[in-house]
Amino acid sequence: MTPETTTAQPLSLERVVIRFAGDSGDGMQLTGDRFTDVSAAFGNDLATLPNYPAEIRAPAGTIAGVSSFQVHIADFDILTPGDVPNLLVAMNPAALKANIADVPPGAAIIANQDAFEERNLAKAGYAVNPLEDGSLDAFRVYPVPMTTITLEACKELGVKPRDAERSKNFFALGLISWMYNRPTDQTVTWIEEKFKGKELVQAANIAAFKAGFNFGETAELFDHTYEILPAKLKSGRYRNITGNLALSYGMIAASQQSGLPIVCASYPITPASDILHELSRHKNFGVRTVQAEDEIAAISMAIGASFAGNLGLTTTSGPGVDLKSEALGLAVSLELPLVLVDVQRGGPSTGLPTKTEQADLMLAMYGRHGECPLPIIAADSPSGCFDAAFEAVRIAVKYRTPVILLTDGFLANGAEPWRFPDVGDLPAIPVDFASEPNHDGAFWPYLRDPETLARPWAVPGTPGLMHRIGGIEKQDGTGNINYDPGNHELMVKLRLEKVMRVQQDIAPVDVDGDVDADLLVVGWGSTRGFIKAAMRNVRGSGRKVAHVHITNLFPFPSDLGDVLRRYPKILVPEMNMGQLSRLLRAEYLVDAQSLSKVQGAPFRSAEIEAKIMEMTN
Amino acid sequence: MAAVDETAVPLTRKDYSSDQEVRWCPGCGDYSVLAAVQSLMPDLGVRPENIVFVSGIGCSSRFPYYMNTYGVHSIHGRAPAVATGIAVARPDLDVWVITGDGDGLSIGGNHLIHALRRNVNLTILLFNNQIYGLTKGQYSPTSEQGKITKSTPFGSIDYPFNPLSLAIGAEATFVARTHDMDRKHMQETFKRAHAHQGAAFVEIYQNCNVFNDGAFEEILQKDKRGSMLVSLKQGEPIIFGDDLEMGVALNEYGEAHIVQIADVGLEQILVHDEHRTDPAIAFSLSRLADRPTTPTPIGVFRDIERPVYEQEVTAQLARAQERSGPGDLRKLIESGNIWEVA
Structure with missing residues (x-):
């Protein structure tokens, strides 16, 4: 091949959605991540949607083993990882088969031609090669012999062919990098760093990456490249971030701003484990992490840490919340600060460990015996996980209560540019440990602050404030064991009233859209971007709609009822069977209509758009 | 502490x-x-x-x-x-x-x-x-x-x-x-x-x-303690009985069992060592009594540093x-x- 620059000018695009798909051993998450990072550094706005099987290595070449990574990059502020891909990179027949239903006619498909041989075709259930039988005529299909060229590129390096073959994902990355005019030096540096000490792997990956890039430039398969300019985002400094990382940073920030050292006790569970991994790296911030023997131990350790005056934190997903429910009740009864992070995934039971869902709202609200209220906060974007974590800690500390922070698999693994705050602007989280007796020379552990109803936090080591607390009902004030019926009712009401007072401390409802709208869309959590994207399109067609996205799910903002009653129709899109819509109906007697999706995947904004159109016809 | x-x-x-x-x-x-x-x-x-x-x-x-x-x-x-x-x-x-x-x-x-x-x-x-x-x-x-x-x-x-x-x-x-x-x-x-x-x-x-x-009365009644409680003392042979006539020895498999000192000689009696890193003997001592109805060791079985x-x-x-x-x-x-x- 003679190196030769493409003559055609790059074609300018506003946005593109690319989906990398291959076998779970093909390194698609890595490839997608890398492309994302390069695009972020280039200044595009972006959003990502990783999708991978629960099995670490499902049988190679099968549909069950397909892993994909979708990234949406644009020169303007985008809201979602994109409904459908404009370009599908399919590393084998199974990847094509598993994803083709999502690819719209006219879109491009780049396929690793070498993988489309008899065995792989059979494993994917193709009787004939789809690259040859005309079944893909509706698409622009580019078969590329990725494996062959990768092997060729690595031939001189002394890499075993089997190992060289594994570099083909970097070939794909190189090709796509060429196609979208991404800088290459960053990726080369990254490969050098990532595979430091493994010279052969390093060399093979770089060779494959360059081969992919050069292939695009020299093979006259593509008539031009594309260019997506940096996005004109709100001014500020940005970095790329996933939800789990942002959440970890939010916790560390809250620890720093409160002066409370973190004890994070967790049991490994998908898709929450990365928070434990991340926090365990930052011991120089005084973060203590314990990988507990089980979910119950994890929250119990967090309770112990909070009793001892640290910030107890436990991170999990739905099955873990089930197990922690009794201990959560103890934390409610002890009235100690604690944050439980539930990175929701598809349920019930083991369900869909790697797929997203929002079906734990009722669990967070009601999943404990007795009257057991606690504040619930939901993050609504990957970078928003930082703020949500910070806020969860603030409320937990101020009101001496466990807080459930809901995120989900999409937020956890999805990435977007984050206009990060200046550390100097982060508010302090005041902590007032009790230091003196508070009642006639004695210490009453349940004598409450009149404004917040929070009880004093007296930590061991403080002379004169020794006290015993437990899960048995206690007398208001003294905290002594008490079974008196009147006292129990008082305590039940006080615990609820205390949590309700969080309302005085949270922002009123922020309505986005027309005051005289015919329809109000109410969402929570990770649907935010998808709803906003749908709203843009609907407004473009002249309809009047408004959107409210709820961050505080318990208690709701105090003006929520008034806002809801202003609109004739209410639509609540959720990745569950209508949990928020039921809460709104029960609380406010409004006709909140549910739009439900439980497919282990986010909404497409088009689905929400269609429902809005239907309801505003 | x-x-x-x-x-x-x-x-x-x-x-x-x-x-x-x-x-x-x-x-x-x-x-x-x-x-x-x-x-x-x-x-x-x-x-x-x-x-x-x-x-x-x-x-x-x-x-x-x-x-x-x-x-x-x-x-x-x-x-x-x-x-x-x-x-x-x-x-x-x-x-x-x-x-x-x-x-x-x-x-x-x-x-x-x-x-x-x-x-x-x-x-x-x-x-x-x-x-x-x-x-x-x-x-x-x-x-x-x-x-x-x-x-x-x-x-x-x-x-x-x-x-x-x-x-x-x-x-x-x-x-x-x-x-x-x-x-x-x-x-x-x-x-x-x-x-x-x-x-x-x-x-x-x-x-x-x-x-x-x-x-626990079969071992804890005042008049039975002498013959039923086997008190473990660091560095001392494990002996018990109203007249200290009984002892604990290890058999050929290393299992603790009760013997009459007169039968085996005091030198055969196990000397208690709570600091042994290997838990086998401590474990065996814990199995000496199946239930608290036969001679039962009390005291410190094991005390090691980690x-x-x-x-x-x-x-x-x-x-x-x-x-x-x-x-x-x-x-x-x-x-x-x-x-x-x-």
């Missing part, structure tokens, strides 16, 4: 006793354990504010309410986990766990073995009365097979746990047994457990006079700070590729 602030003011049992009315059944063995602990406290040299008692659920788990220290009466079985959280957060505190045979060996068995293997610096007192008392008399994981209770009218089928075998199997670094009829022995044992660095596990034979009265969990956690923090300096939030947040939009 270094405490936060030791002062020279002498403290008394009263300083460690709360004003709460003790509500166990009259005649319960728990009273004597409580008295032993309360009156031992001044000798341990730790001020009340630096002590935390943590319990689960059950009769014995009411214990913390009666101590004028910090205390958490947590939920069923989870005391070792709550205590681990306290110890990890505050390695300076003196943390005790009060549990029972149901709480610690049934619903909370998992947390107990993991606290032991991690070697968290906890003093764990397991009140073993071989019955569920608080729920009014069901068989427990230490009840003998065939036990007739409300939930087993035809006799229990379950094979019981031997708590010391379990603790030694989990490689606990300190394992001991005492009983509620001998305050002096309890206090000596608790004192040793408290002084131990790491998880110290003490099984206390404790009589439930309402639902399982006399469970790094303490929360000290290691703290050491990792210190090393991280040495290596990377104290955490810098700005540097953390602003790591990776940064770009600016004007």
Whole structure:
């Protein structure tokens, strides 16, 4: 091949959605991540949607083993990882088969031609090669012999062919990098760093990456490249971030701003484990992490840490919340600060460990015996996980209560540019440990602050404030064991009233859209971007709609009822069977209509758009 | 156990006793354990504010309410986990766990073995009365097979746990047994457990006079103790009997068994060494009596050194700070590729 620059000018695009798909051993998450990072550094706005099987290595070449990574990059502020891909990179027949239903006619498909041989075709259930039988005529299909060229590129390096073959994902990355005019030096540096000490792997990956890039430039398969300019985002400094990382940073920030050292006790569970991994790296911030023997131990350790005056934190997903429910009740009864992070995934039971869902709202609200209220906060974007974590800690500390922070698999693994705050602007989280007796020379552990109803936090080591607390009902004030019926009712009401007072401390409802709208869309959590994207399109067609996205799910903002009653129709899109819509109906007697999706995947904004159109016809 | 602030003011049992009315059944063995602990406290040299008692659920788990220290009466079985959280957060505190045979060996068995293997610096007192008392008399994981209770009218089928075998199997670094009829022995044992660095596990034979009265009477009646209690003393041959005529020896398989000293000679009697790293002999001693109806060893079975969990956690923090300096939030947040939009 003679190196030769493409003559055609790059074609300018506003946005593109690319989906990398291959076998779970093909390194698609890595490839997608890398492309994302390069695009972020280039200044595009972006959003990502990783999708991978629960099995670490499902049988190679099968549909069950397909892993994909979708990234949406644009020169303007985008809201979602994109409904459908404009370009599908399919590393084998199974990847094509598993994803083709999502690819719209006219879109491009780049396929690793070498993988489309008899065995792989059979494993994917193709009787004939789809690259040859005309079944893909509706698409622009580019078969590329990725494996062959990768092997060729690595031939001189002394890499075993089997190992060289594994570099083909970097070939794909190189090709796509060429196609979208991404800088290459960053990726080369990254490969050098990532595979430091493994010279052969390093060399093979770089060779494959360059081969992919050069292939695009020299093979006259593509008539031009594309260019997506940096996005004109709100001014500020940005970095790329996933939800789990942002959440970890939010916790560390809250620890720093409160002066409370973190004890994070967790049991490994998908898709929450990365928070434990991340926090365990930052011991120089005084973060203590314990990988507990089980979910119950994890929250119990967090309770112990909070009793001892640290910030107890436990991170999990739905099955873990089930197990922690009794201990959560103890934390409610002890009235100690604690944050439980539930990175929701598809349920019930083991369900869909790697797929997203929002079906734990009722669990967070009601999943404990007795009257057991606690504040619930939901993050609504990957970078928003930082703020949500910070806020969860603030409320937990101020009101001496466990807080459930809901995120989900999409937020956890999805990435977007984050206009990060200046550390100097982060508010302090005041902590007032009790230091003196508070009642006639004695210490009453349940004598409450009149404004917040929070009880004093007296930590061991403080002379004169020794006290015993437990899960048995206690007398208001003294905290002594008490079974008196009147006292129990008082305590039940006080615990609820205390949590309700969080309302005085949270922002009123922020309505986005027309005051005289015919329809109000109410969402929570990770649907935010998808709803906003749908709203843009609907407004473009002249309809009047408004959107409210709820961050505080318990208690709701105090003006929520008034806002809801202003609109004739209410639509609540959720990745569950209508949990928020039921809460709104029960609380406010409004006709909140549910739009439900439980497919282990986010909404497409088009689905929400269609429902809005239907309801505003 | 270094405490936060030791002062020279002498403290008394009263300083460690709360004003709460003790509500166990009259005649319960728990009273004597409580008295032993309360009156031992001044000798341990730790001020009340630096002590935390943590319990689960059950009769014995009411214990913390009666101590004028910090205390958490947590939920069923989870005391070792709550205590681990306290110890990890505050390695300076003196943390005790009060549990029972149901709480610690049934619903909370998992947390107990993991606290032991991690070697968290906890003093764990397991009140073993071989019955569920608080729920009014069901068989427990230490009840003998065939036990007739409300939930087993035809006799229990379950094979019981031997708590010391379990603790030694989990490689606990300190394992001991005492009983509620001998305050002096309890206090000596608790004192040793408290002084131990790491998880110290003490099984206390404790009589439930309402639902399982006399469970230990075959070994604990005053006139039987001489022949039925095998007192373990560091560095001494293990001998017992009213005339010290009996001893414990190892057979050809290394298993402890009872012998007449006259038959084998004193030199064949096992010399007790609680510091043996290998747990095999301690384990074998824990199996000497199948049930508390035949000669039963009491005292310290095992006392070895191993790094303490929360000290290691703290050491990792210190090393991280040495290596990377104290955490810098700005540097953390602003790591990776940064770009600016004007």
